[in-house]
Every structure is written in C-alpha cells, then in structure tokens.
Amino acid sequence: MSKNVAERLRELRESLGLSQRQMSTVAGLSSRGWQKIESGLSIPGGQTLMKLMEYGFNPAWILTGHGLMTLSDVSGRLVENKSTQSSSIACDPELLSRINGIISRVYTSMDAHISPEDMGRLAAGKYASILQASSDPAERLIMAKLFEIELKQDFKVSGNDA
Structure with missing residues (x-):
C-alpha cells in the first residue's frame, strides 16, 4: 500500500x-x-x-x-x-514555498479541495519542471506566477464544462 x-x-x-x-x-x-x-x-x-x-x-x-x-x-x-x-542538490526554497502557496491560494479561492498528497504531487511536479526549464531565480519566480494564472484558467475551463 x-x-x-x-x-x-x-x-x-x-x-x-x-x-x-x-x-x-x-x-x-x-x-x-x-x-x-x-x-x-x-x-x-x-x-x-x-x-x-x-x-x-x-x-x-x-x-x-x-x-x-x-x-x-x-x-x-x-x-x-x-x-x-x-x-x-539544487533546491530553491523560495520557489518551492511559492508553488505551495499558489496551489493553496488557488484551490481556496475556487472553493475547491485538494488532498495533501495531491498537493504534494502537483507542487513537486511543477517545481521540477520549473527547475529544469530555467536556472535563473527571477525567471523561475515569473514561471511560478504563470503557473498560478494557468491553474486559475484550468479551474474556469473545467467549471464551464461542468
């Protein structure tokens, strides 16, 4: 299990x-x-x-x-x-904190629930993809902001389909 x-x-x-x-x-x-x-x-x-x-x-x-x-x-x-x-090991604690915060804020603002496990998976996946895409910390934070916009849009699209 x-x-x-x-x-x-x-x-x-x-x-x-x-x-x-x-x-x-x-x-x-x-x-x-x-x-x-x-x-x-x-x-x-x-x-x-x-x-x-x-x-x-x-x-x-x-x-x-x-x-x-x-x-x-x-x-x-x-x-x-x-x-x-x-x-x-390359780790960017600011980026990881931002991604966790983004997911939490978006789900809360959309009155949606995400389990801690799913939140961890989503955060880890997005964190890894951003780290892989850029080594510039400022660029990474911009990518995190874009992720927030994408996540909100995904909610709106799925809300319109329901």
Missing part, C-alpha cells in the same frame, strides 16, 4: 527515534504545526522541507514517495552537511 506525505513524515521521525515535540524543533515548527503535518491536515512548506533536507532527507521522497528517504551521493553515503548538499 502506498504511503501518503503524513505517513512518510511519521516514518522519517520514527527513523530518528524522536517524539513529535522533538521533531517539531528539528523542523523549525511549533509542536502543533508538526502534529498537523503528521496527521495529514497540512503539508510541509518549503522552509520545512529545506530544514529536513539539511538533515539529509529527500524532499522528493517526502512529497511523492519516489526515490530514497535520504539524500545520497554517488557512492551511496548519506549526505552529512550543508556544503556537500549544496554542491550535489
């Missing part, structure tokens, strides 16, 4: 042997914030994913379940520090 974001984060926390309170501190969240994420009421934002990445956990695995739980270099060793991570 496939796990959702909340179940993967519980697995991650348990692999560290931490309580929810301890994990909230590691992730830079309030205890209640971590509880909401682990119970599936919320998904981790870009800053939380970056914090977990600093500890060697793979944000793509957290959001989608694809790949390995931990970030590894080519020899399979766990990535142990920020300098190693920054040379082997």
